[in-house]
Amino acid sequence: MTTYRQPGLVLTDRRFTVPLDHDRPDGETLEVYGREVVAGDKxxxxxxxxxxYLEGGPGFGARRFIGPQAWLGRAVREFRVLLLDQRGTGRSTPATRQTLPLRGGPREQAAYLAHFRADSIVRDCELIRRQLTGGAPWTVxxxxxxxxxxxxxxxAAPEGLETVLVTGGLPSLNATADEVYRAAYPRVQRKNEAHYARYPDDVERARRIAAHLTEHEAVLPGGGLLTPEAFQSLGILLGGGxxxxxxxxxxEDAFVPTPAGPALSDAFLEGVQAHLSYAGHPLYAVLHEAIYAQGHGPTGWAAERVRAEFPRFDAAKTLAGDGPLLFTGETVHPWHFVTDPALRPLRETAELLAARTDWAPLYDPARLAAxxxxxxxxxxxxxxxxxTAHSLDTARAIRGLRTWVTDEYEHDGVRAGGPRVLDRLLALARGEL
Incomplete structure (x- = not known):
C-alpha cells in the first residue's frame, strides 16, 4: 500500500486479487484497484x-478527486471511502485494444469480457469488503x-450492505435492450428541442457541420473519422447539467476560412475528439448493451435497430429537408467500431458479444421485494x-426504497450538486426526512 496526502485528505492505494470467474476461485485472477480516502483529522x-463508491459507465474507473470535492467532502465527514476501479477499468487489470489480444482472438476476448458485468463486479466487492471491514457491512x-x-x-448479497444510495441509476428489472432504447430516443429528442430553444442559432450550425461532413472526410487528431453519425453522437453531452x-x-466556432474554402477548425476537431474518443473507456462501448442483457436473446445492436423507428434521427433525411439535426445520446452503434481507432481492433469481439444469448439474469425480484x-x-x-418511468417502477418493486424525484439536476447531480445530494440521500435512508 502507498499512502499520500492531498489538502484535507489522506489517500491510500489498495490492490486486491479477485478471480476472473468467481465460480472458479482457483482459476485465473485479476487485480482490482481501490483508492481509500479519509479525512486528514480522522x-x-x-x-x-x-x-x-461505484462509478457510472460501464467502463469508467472511479473519478479522480483532488481534495474533498463534490460529494466526497460530505462523505469523509463520517466515512472511510473506497473509490473502486471496477474490473477492467482504470488501474484494475485494464481491458483495452492493447491488452485484450493477450487473451487470444475475438472469441477468447468475448468469453473473457462476459465476466465484466454487474454480477462479477458485485462479487469482487464482497471479496474486498471482507478483507477491509472484517466482515462488517458497508454503505454503497x-x-x-x-x-x-x-x-x-x-x-445478490444484502448481508454485505448497511445502506444503499443510488444517484441516477435505478435500472429496469426486466426491460430488454430494445425496450430501453425505445424509451430513450424520445427523451433524447426532448433534450435536443430544449437545446435548440436555448440556442436557436445552433440549428443552422449543426446542419452546416453535418452537411460539410457528408461531402468532406474529416479526421480527428487521434485518427478517428468524424462522420455525420459520429457528429450526432455529441448529443451525449445533453444529459449533463x-x-x-x-x-x-x-x-459556435466550428469553421475557419482557408484558401480552399471554409473548413472545420483544428480547435473544433480537438474538442470533438475529447468528447467522442473511447480510448480511455473502451468497455463503455464494448459492453454497453450487455448491461441490459438478461436471457431475452441477443442484444443484437439494439440502439441501431431501434433508431430506425425514429427517422428524425436520420441525418441524411434531415439534411434533405429543413428540420433541425437531432443529436443522439447514450447509444453505441456498429459504426463506432469503424470510426474510432480505439475500438476498431475490437469490432469482431463486440459482434460476438452482441450475438450472445446466454446472459444470466441480473436482478432478483423476489429478494428485492423482501x-x-x-x-x-x-x-x-x-x-x-x-x-425515469423505469426507475420509478423499480423503486416500487424494492421494499422500503425511498426516492427523491427532482428536476434540479441532470444525470450528473451527484457531482454538480456538491454535498447536497449525498446529504439528502443519507437523511432519507436514515428516516430523518
Whole structure:
C-alpha cells in the first residue's frame, strides 16, 4: 500500500486479487484497484464505517478527486471511502485494444469480457469488503451504472450492505435492450428541442457541420473519422447539467476560412475528439448493451435497430429537408467500431458479444421485494441516460426504497450538486426526512 496526502485528505492505494470467474476461485485472477480516502483529522481512527463508491459507465474507473470535492467532502465527514476501479477499468487489470489480444482472438476476448458485468463486479466487492471491514457491512453509493451494480448487490448479497444510495441509476428489472432504447430516443429528442430553444442559432450550425461532413472526410487528431453519425453522437453531452452549454460552445466556432474554402477548425476537431474518443473507456462501448442483457436473446445492436423507428434521427433525411439535426445520446452503434481507432481492433469481439444469448439474469425480484436494507435513490425528472418511468417502477418493486424525484439536476447531480445530494440521500435512508 502507498499512502499520500492531498489538502484535507489522506489517500491510500489498495490492490486486491479477485478471480476472473468467481465460480472458479482457483482459476485465473485479476487485480482490482481501490483508492481509500479519509479525512486528514480522522486518518488514525479505526472505528469509521466504510462507504464504497461505484462509478457510472460501464467502463469508467472511479473519478479522480483532488481534495474533498463534490460529494466526497460530505462523505469523509463520517466515512472511510473506497473509490473502486471496477474490473477492467482504470488501474484494475485494464481491458483495452492493447491488452485484450493477450487473451487470444475475438472469441477468447468475448468469453473473457462476459465476466465484466454487474454480477462479477458485485462479487469482487464482497471479496474486498471482507478483507477491509472484517466482515462488517458497508454503505454503497452507486452513480448511474454504479446504481445498476448496487441494485444487483441488494438481491445478490444484502448481508454485505448497511445502506444503499443510488444517484441516477435505478435500472429496469426486466426491460430488454430494445425496450430501453425505445424509451430513450424520445427523451433524447426532448433534450435536443430544449437545446435548440436555448440556442436557436445552433440549428443552422449543426446542419452546416453535418452537411460539410457528408461531402468532406474529416479526421480527428487521434485518427478517428468524424462522420455525420459520429457528429450526432455529441448529443451525449445533453444529459449533463452544463452539457447544453458545452455543446453550444463547441458548435459556435466550428469553421475557419482557408484558401480552399471554409473548413472545420483544428480547435473544433480537438474538442470533438475529447468528447467522442473511447480510448480511455473502451468497455463503455464494448459492453454497453450487455448491461441490459438478461436471457431475452441477443442484444443484437439494439440502439441501431431501434433508431430506425425514429427517422428524425436520420441525418441524411434531415439534411434533405429543413428540420433541425437531432443529436443522439447514450447509444453505441456498429459504426463506432469503424470510426474510432480505439475500438476498431475490437469490432469482431463486440459482434460476438452482441450475438450472445446466454446472459444470466441480473436482478432478483423476489429478494428485492423482501429487502430490509435501507435504500434511497435520487431519480432525475427527465434523465436522458436512465428512463425515469423505469426507475420509478423499480423503486416500487424494492421494499422500503425511498426516492427523491427532482428536476434540479441532470444525470450528473451527484457531482454538480456538491454535498447536497449525498446529504439528502443519507437523511432519507436514515428516516430523518
Amino acid at each position: 486518518a488514525a481512527r479505526t472505528d469509521l464505517p466504510w462507504l464504497l 453509493l452507486g452513480q448511474s451504472f454504479g446504481g445498476f451494480c448496487a441494485t444487483h448487490y441488494l438481491g 452544463d452539457g447544453t452549454h458545452q455543446l453550444h460552445l463547441l458548435l 429487502n430490509e436494507v435501507p435504500v434511497a435513490a435520487a431519480v432525475y425528472h427527465d434523465d436522458m441516460y436512465v428512463d
